[in-house]
Amino acid sequence: MSEHLRKYVRTVPHFPKKGIMFIDITTLLNHPEAFKETIDILHRKYADAEIDKVVGIESRGFIIGAPLAYKLGKGFALIRKRGKLPYKKIIREYELEYGKDAIEMHSDSIKKGEKVLLVDDLLATGGTAKAAAELVEDVGGIIHSIAFVIELPDLHGRKKLKKYNITSLISFEGE
Amino acid sequence: MSEHLRKYVRTVPHFPKKGIMFIDITTLLNHPEAFKETIDILHRKYADAEIDKVVGIESRGFIIGAPLAYKLGKGFALIRKRGKLPYKKIIREYELEYGKDAIEMHSDSIKKGEKVLLVDDLLATGGTAKAAAELVEDVGGIIHSIAFVIELPDLHGRKKLKKYNITSLISFEGE
Numbered sequence: 001m002s003e004h005l006r007k008y009v010r011t012v013p014h015f016p017k018k019g020i021m022f023i024d025i026t027t028l029l030n031h032p033e034a035f036k037e038t039i040d041i042l043h044r045k046y047a048d049a050e051i052d053k054v055v056g057i058e059s060r061g062f063i064i065g066a067p068l069a070y071k072l073g074k075g076f077a078l079i080r081k082r083g084k085l086p087y088k089k090i091i092r093e094y095e096l097e098y099g100k101d102a103i104e105m106h107s108d109s110i111k112k113g114e115k116v117l118l119v120d121d122l123l124a125t126g127g128t129a130k131a132a133a134e135l136v137e138d139v140g141g142i143i144h145s146i147a148f149v150i151e152l153p154d155l156h157g158r159k160k161l162k163k164y165n166i167t168s169l170i171s172f173e174g175e
Numbered sequence: 176m177s178e179h180l181r182k183y184v185r186t187v188p189h190f191p192k193k194g195i196m197f198i199d200i201t202t203l204l205n206h207p208e209a210f211k212e213t214i215d216i217l218h219r220k221y222a223d224a225e226i227d228k229v230v231g232i233e234s235r236g237f238i239i240g241a242p243l244a245y246k247l248g249k250g251f252a253l254i255r256k257r258g259k260l261p262y263k264k265i266i267r268e269y270e271l272e273y274g275k276d277a278i279e280m281h282s283d284s285i286k287k288g289e290k291v292l293l294v295d296d297l298l299a300t301g302g303t304a305k306a307a308a309e310l311v312e313d314v315g316g317i318i319h320s321i322a323f324v325i326e327l328p329d330l331h332g333r334k335k336l337k338k339y340n341i342t343s344l345i346s347f348e349g350e
Binding site for chain 2: 010024029030035039053056058059060063066067069074075076077080
């Protein structure tokens with residue numbers, strides 16, 4: 001864990017709706033040393049791992065995943081919301097608290113058997129990350145690990161992702 | 176210019192609608208050396224510039240802007256679509272071909288007088304970039320430069336941005 005980074009994260013009450021405590025990493029990204037340290041810690045963790053590609057989940061996952069791919073010297077592939085990717089793609093729908101959502105990947109964005117580091121900013125219930133990991137597998141990739149900056153352990157996201165290796169840097173409990 | 180990177184960019188006809196030729200940089204991002212080279216060229220260009228902060232425009236601007244901020248050792252600030260940012264923010268509306276769109280920044284994401292490198296993936300008509308540059312100014316920043324990976328010169332985006340320093344790496348004409 002990297003709890004010394006916690007002080008750069010801001011909590012914003014009642015966003016996006018009343019009663020929700022939003023974990024805002026824009027203050028961490030804004031801070032040159034904290035942002036650099038976040039990427040460097042993840043880089044050190046995966047520098048010697050057998051990873052072929054980094055995949056980021058739209059859109060805050062791009063802000064962590066793209067610098068990490070760059071620093072690791074790997075290609076970067078995108079998981080986006082429905083309708084944003086222009087080429088041949090695979091879609092995966094998943095359940096939200098109310099209703100459904102869908103994410104997509106280009107079919108040619110991962111070669112069969114490539115080992116993938118999947119990146120997002122925050123692990124909450126794990127619904128999006130699980131759908132994203134399965135989408136990577138649909139496209140032919142193998143999930144090496146999934147990395148998050150923040151984890152909300154009260155929401156038990158790891159349970160939904162128990163077949164995968166999970167890393168998170170900062171944990172927010174009881175919030 | 177960095178025209179040798181052009182071969183990593185894919186054009187997809189009829190996306191998002193019939194008659195539009197979409198410039199798809201996901202193939203460039205996917206390629207480890209091409210992605211690294213893209214960031215390195217921009218880094219070399221701005222390594223000695225007086226830049227305090229990098230600002231990326233959602234969401235492909237995050238994929239270029241965040242690694243560049245990391246490599247430059249600067250903080251990264253976000254310009255997002257309406258309703259995504261949780262804290263106190265400033266909004267700017269701008270005209271699209273049909274209708275209006277809006278982008279937002281956190282009011283505290285730039286300190287007064289900070290010099291900003293604004294980053295997006297593609298310069299087309301320049302409408303979004305102009306609104307984004309003005310939003311940075313609204314928040315108190317000074318635009319040092321605006322950097323794009325791709326430019327479509329036929330759409331005359333530079334005309335709309337003539338008060339700013341513009342860089343682009345690859346130019347697609349007549350498409």
